[in-house]
Amino acid sequence: MSDINQLDDKTRAPVSQRPHRIEAGGEGIGANITVTIDGQDVKVPMGTTILEAAEKIGIRIPTLCHHKDLCVAGVCRICSVQVDGMRTLQAACAYPISQPMKIHTHTKKVRQARRHILDLMLSNHYGECYTCGRNGNCELQSLAQEYGVDFFRFGKMEEPIFEIDRSSHSVIRDMNKCIMCRRCVRTCIDLQEVGCLEAIGRGDETEIGTFMDKPLADVICINCGQCINRCPTGALRANDPTDDVWRAIDDPKKHVVIQTAPAPRAAIGECFGLEPGVPMTFEMNTALRMAGFDKVFDTNFTADLTIIEEGTELLLRLKQALVDKKGPVFLPQFTSCSPGWIKYIEHFYPDMLDNLSSAKSPQQMFGAVIKTYYAQLHNIDPKDIVTVALMPCSAKKFECNRPEMMDSGFKDVDYGLTTRELAKMLKEAGIDLPRMAKSDFDDPFGTATGSGVIFGATGGVMEAALRTVIELVVGIKVENLFDHANIMPVRGFEGIKYVELTIPDVGPVPDILKGLFDSWDFLKGVTVKVAVVHGTGNAKKVLDNIKAGGKFAECHFIEFMACPGGCLGGGGQPIPTTPEIRAARAKAIYAEDEAYEIRKSHENPAVLELYTKFLTEGPCGHKSHKLLHTHYTPRGKYIA
Amino acid sequence: MLVTEQERLRDDIASWAQDIGSDRSALIPILQEIQGKYGHISDFAMQIVADKLGIHPVEVYSVVSFYSFLEFKPAGRFVIRLCRTIACDMLGKDKVATQLENDLGIEFGETTPDGKFTLEWANCMGMCDQGPALLVNDRVFTRVTPDKVTQILEACRKAFGIYALGSIGEGHL
Structure with a gap:
């Protein structure tokens, strides 16, 4: 390893x-x-x-x-x-x-030098703090305050030099605020191995730019937003849709529905002055209703749905490989929940797209379910429904704008909101989140499981999938194999984790999968090899290893997350981010998992109800293929 | 760019990578080879080089944009770089500059419409004792006077390549 x-x-x-x-x-x-x-x-x-x-x-x-x-x-x-x-x-x-x-x-010399450096940086920094998204959370601003900068010794910029790059759905670059610290460069090249940003030019003409100075939407940016999390100023920020969301809320004809992902609730407290790692799940539900959202749903519901769909897909691929033995079998199967990872593989390994699970991410599944099933159930015209997704992620903004994400006949998810943006909205609404009363999610998707919650941490999708697949196949409680159903080997922040599990015995095929499988005999004695990878820098190593026919080529299932730490370290999470902060958020997520009564996706009653009432052909059936699965675009890394 | 030209570029880069090496440290020598043979480093070439060396295209672009002698836009066949630093300035670089501009009908930083000449400033090239100095591609001319500018340009206009400049003789290294 x-x-x-x-x-x-x-x-x-x-x-x-x-x-x-x-x-x-x-x-x-x-x-x-x-x-x-x-x-x-x-x-x-x-x-x-x-x-x-x-x-x-x-x-x-x-x-x-x-x-x-x-x-x-x-x-x-x-x-x-x-x-x-x-x-x-x-x-x-x-x-x-x-x-x-x-x-x-x-010493005097040191203080003078620091003040001098700050004065020089400020002389080159265009933008008023009042109009900046990082006002109050800017490292340059706080240093200027600390060192008592009270006037612009070397003058200040009166006019912007650079046009703001608003081409991307996810990341906005305003180089007028850049102080050339090159954190984004090191993030993009070393941490994420994407290679979108570098210092261009020489001397005082240096600027941080993309290949051939193209707009961000035209280069190989995967929208992971890690550069935003590490930018000390407001030079990089997420594309903020809060005005549109407010407009929808204020429109009485619109039925505004929000789904909240597991990672933001573990981190949003940081925006309200709490220590990292204080979960705000149920306070947030009250706050969202107060802010004016008509319904508050839990993305964990579709996380559970993802597990059923993706797990079934994996079992089908295994069956194809072990029983049918015909046609090309694309193993290992890669998870498809992380939109940054999806864009990464589309750009850099387009020949491996068949290995991706065709299941949509939980966000997009929820959008499709809300505008079909939920609209039917409550007799609401789907064109009046506005779905907002609270995500820890900037790439989700790109994902909901993908042209193929219109399976309900409408734009499945209208707006992707980051944790930071929601915190801003709540503050705007005068809501002090930590002081809110606790309340539950709305029906019919109210019930969530612990498996959905852990999607927010690296290894979570794998753990959730293993809990379900083990129980469905082996037929015994997963608690008998792992203490408290905590599958510890897939947890933790190691960049690449590799686990082998042998299926000792198989049970009967459960009702939900009877249409697809006759028996599990083909899995008896099989050693399931899985891996968990986070950060696209690590993903690159694993994919290269697979291409070279290494150890990971023999894996059956690999979880990939674009961001270091998984969703809890996502590009939409509160700034700053450090390994310690991410560890604290992970602790909060695993604690919430432990607190749930139901901790396995296939036991989620709302999911089972969806399969009996709506997706009647079962997992990976015709209807679920139409609504819950997608296809990918080979993009390639060459920039025209 | 024609496909055949792309193929040629690809083959060339592959063979240079084989001779020079295919890790990060081979970047500048390979870029110099491309610059020498093709006169500029196209965005396509940068991406091929990045691929060969296992780095990102934007890193190659960063390097190309850093060095004045690496161009990412096609330059004229003869790139004339006049030294603008203090010693050459005191020895009369202004007159030479005016002569160049008048003769070619372009300003510094521009290329003639026929694509034959590009005029650029250079910083010190170590010829301070023999100024004013200028470079035509990679050949140095020293003690340049307005008269000599006319001669150099005339030779360039007649020339099919830089080697024809040898006839001017005196002054080059």
């Missing part, structure tokens, strides 16, 4: 994985070095940066270009510190300690 998780290019490894560090207690000469920072001694392993050493003893050094998920850049110089015996100031984030030294973090 460790071999594929290794980074090929060590020089661009994230800060936390920097290779030249010698661990504390190492045997090397001078492995531990004592340095003095502002008069305090601290003993650190050789190769530790000044910034990390200072953090260890609680001394704060300001940073801008530094980010824990990314490699060292040392370009903004705001972290400059003075080192005794050195002529110039050193960048604390990029200076590896190799000998005992005396460091001063806030």
Whole structure:
């Protein structure tokens, strides 16, 4: 396992994985070095940066270009510190300690230099804070406040230089606000391996741009929005549809329905000053109704539906491979819930699109179900229904605008809203989320299961699928195999996880699948190999491994999520994001799963009712194929 | 671009990658080869190079946009770069510049309509003791006077390639 998780290019490894560090207690000469920072001694392993050493003893050094998920850049110089015996100031984030030294973090020279750097950045930064989406959550703004910038020493920009790139459904680029920290570049190239953004030009003409300066919609951007989460200013932001949503709410003829995904509820509290990891699920339901949404549904309902459809599809593919043995069989099957991942594979591995499950993502399934089943049930004209999706994701905005997502006869999902945008709407409505009373989701999709909730974390789709497939095939309670039905091997933040499970015995075929399978005998004794991958950088490694016929080519089912950490680290989640924040959100999601009475998708009564009343041909039947499945577009990576 | 031309470019890049290497560090030598043979590095070429070296096209574009001697738009057959730094300036680069502009009918940063000449500024090329200096493609001319500009341009106009410039003799390296 460790071999594929290794980074090929060590020089661009994230800060936390920097290779030249010698661990504390190492045997090397001078492995531990004592340095003095502002008069305090601290003993650190050789190769530790000044910034990390200072953090260890609680001394704060300001940073801008530094980010824990990314490699060292040392370009903004705001972290400059003075080192005794050195002529110039050193960048604390990029200076590896190799000998005992005396460091001063806030001498006059340092303070002046930092103020100077800020003044220079501001002289090049166009945009009023009042009109900026990051007002109040901007690293440049807070540093300017911290260092007491009270006038523009070097003047300020009176006119914008760059046109705002609004071409993308998901990401808006306003380079007038860019401070050249290159966090987005490192995110796009190193973390996500997409390679959309780079520094173009030289000297004072440098700007962050795309290939041949094309608009973002015309290049290979996968809309994952990771660059938005890491941008220190408002240069990158999501395409905000809140005005349209308000308009729909204010229109009495429109029936506005919102579905909420599992990841935003674990994070939205951060926008209201709470610690990361405080779930706001039921408070949010009350708040959404107060804001004016007519119905509040749980995307977990279609997450459960996804599991049934995708799980059935997997079993059908396995049957084709093991019993029928004819025609091409596309294994491993890839999950299709993450729209960023979908666009990634469409661009970079278009020859592997057949491996993707044809099941739509939960968001799009819900849109199709609301404008058909729900509209029928409540006798509402689907053209008057506006479906809004609360998602942790910027790529969902692109997904709901895909031309093929019109299976209900209307645009299945009208607007994709990110966690940040909803927080803004709630604040606009004067709602203090943490103080809301708790209330449940609306019927008929009210009941959710724990399996749906864990879709929000990496490994969640796999865990949910395994819980269902094991019970449907083996016929015994999954609790008998895994304590509390917690399938621990697929959890955690390791970039690529690989798990093997042997099916010891098979049970009878359950009623819901009787039309498709006669018996499970073909699965007896089969070792099911699955993998969980998050971050498209890791996805690239796995797909290359599959192409080369490596270990992952023998897998049966692989979960891919475009964002590091899965949905909880999505591009629509509250800013900032760090490994610690993502871990706290994951904890909240797994805690919510434990709290549910029903924790397996196939036991969701609302899903079963949908199959008896509406999708009467069962999973992967004709109607579900029409409404719940989709096809993909091979896009290729060549930019014309 | 014609398909045959694309094929030729693809083959060329493949053979250069074989000679020079196919990792990140081979990027600039390969780009120089393309620049030398094709006169510019097209967006298609950048994507092929990126593919060969396992990097992203935007990284190649970043490098091409950084270096003045790598062009992503087709330039004239003869790219004339006049040094604009202080030593050449003091030795009379302005007169040479005016002569070039008048003679070619274009300003600095432009290409003649027939695609034969491109006029550009260059920063110091290390010929400070023999200024004013200019480069025609990769050939240096020193102690250039307005008269000599006319000669150089005349030779270029007659020439099928840069080698015909040898007849001007004195001054080139």
